[in-house]
Amino acid sequence: MRGRPIRAWVIASSRKDMEPPRREGATVDTHEHRLPHTPGAATIARSLAEEEFGPYLSGERAEDLRLMVSELVTNAVKHAPPEPDGTIVLHLERNSSVVRVIVRDGGTHVDPNLAGFDSPSDGHYGLFFVDTHADRWGFSIDGDKGFWFEMDM
Amino acid sequence: MAAAFDIVRYGPNMYFVGGELDMATAPMLEQALEESIAQGGVILLDMSAVGFVDSMGIRGIVQLARQLRSGCIVLHGVQERVSKVFKLIRLDDQPNLHVEACAADPYPAGVAHPAWTPPDDLGVRLEALRARHQASGPT
Numbered sequence: 001m002r003g004r005p006i007r008a009w010v011i012a013s014s015r016k017d018m019e020p021p022r023r024e025g026a027t028v029d030t031h032e033h034r035l036p037h038t039p040g041a042a043t044i045a046r047s048l049a050e051e052e053f054g055p056y057l058s059g060e061r062a063e064d065l066r067l068m069v070s071e072l073v074t075n076a077v078k079h080a081p082p083e084p085d086g087t088i089v090l091h092l093e094r095n096s097s098v099v100r101v102i103v104r105d106g107g108t109h110v111d112p113n114l115a116g117f118d119s120p121s122d123g124h125y126g127l128f129f130v131d132t133h134a135d136r137w138g139f140s141i142d143g144d145k146g147f148w149f150e151m152d153m
Numbered sequence: 154m155a156a157a158f159d160i161v162r163y164g165p166n167m168y169f170v171g172g173e174l175d176m177a178t179a180p181m182l183e184q185a186l187e188e189s190i191a192q193g194g195v196i197l198l199d200m201s202a203v204g205f206v207d208s209m210g211i212r213g214i215v216q217l218a219r220q221l222r223s224g225c226i227v228l229h230g231v232q233e234r235v236s237k238v239f240k241l242i243r244l245d246d247q248p249n250l251h252v253e254a255c256a257a258d259p260y261p262a263g264v265a266h267p268a269w270t271p272p273d274d275l276g277v278r279l280e281a282l283r284a285r286h287q288a289s290g291p292t
Contacts, residue, residue: 038177039175039176039177040177042175042176042177042207042209043157043173043175043177046173046205060234063205063234063237066205067205067207067238070175070205070207071207071208074175074176074207074208074209077176078176124208125208125211125212125242126207126208128208128242129207129208129238129241132241
């Protein structure tokens with residue numbers, strides 16, 4: 001099932017070398033999963049992402065993938081309301097060279113408390129881990145809030 | 154889906170932890186350690202069966218360590234992939250926390266825990282040992 005594409009890609013990173021999301025290359029594979037807006041969602045999301053993308057990443061990178069998926073789903077559960085149907089959405093997409101993960105929730109804005117990804121000393125390590133491990137990442141605030149990241153294969 | 158997490162207490166302040174530490178399971182760890190944290194002392198967590206820890210797992214561990222009035226939490230046997238995450242945020246620098254890894258898998262196939270039954274007077278013996286050797290211990 002093809003989810004509603006996110007239109008506005010806001011690049012958010014402390015890294016100076018950050019690029020916009022990759023557009024070239026046809027999408028090879030795309031899956032959308034609806035997860036419960038509960039603490040158990042992170043476990044489910046990690047399993048789904050690893051099952052889908054694990055074969056395309058090295059063991060170490062697959063671990064990084066699991067960590068980043070866990071962090072985005074945790075933020076959606078802890079800091080945002082669910083979508084109108086009570087779920088959060090895990091969107092997994094792959095083309096010939098890049099895997100992309102999008103986690104959407106029912107929020108309308110990005111919690112400024114989450115934005116401390118370049119100074120994790122305040123205990124918010126989630127986006128710091130995403131910023132450290134993703135090749136590109138960001139979020140959409142076009143009314144259908146979503147955080148995304150990409151990893152090059 | 155059930156949370157993949159287990160914890161077994163095998164001494165007054167010793168716990169064997171297994172599975173994944175995240176927003177679903179960190180509260181289980183906090184609950185299991187409640188008694189030891191309230192008492193204080195050196196609290197040992199064998200982490201060799203923990204394959205995943207995210208920011209919520211880290212947060213749980215840090216909060217437990219901060220609640221200690223005396224002593225510390227020692228995470229030992231930490232797996233390479235988990236210790237990579239701990240190093241990234243310098244977990245070792247947090248108050249009352251120490252992270253130790255083994256060079257290799259401490260429990261390769263066939264290595265079992267020795268059969269051991271705690272003596273009924275374990276608490277008394279521990280108190281006596283500390284009383285006897287207090288002078289040579291850390292001050």
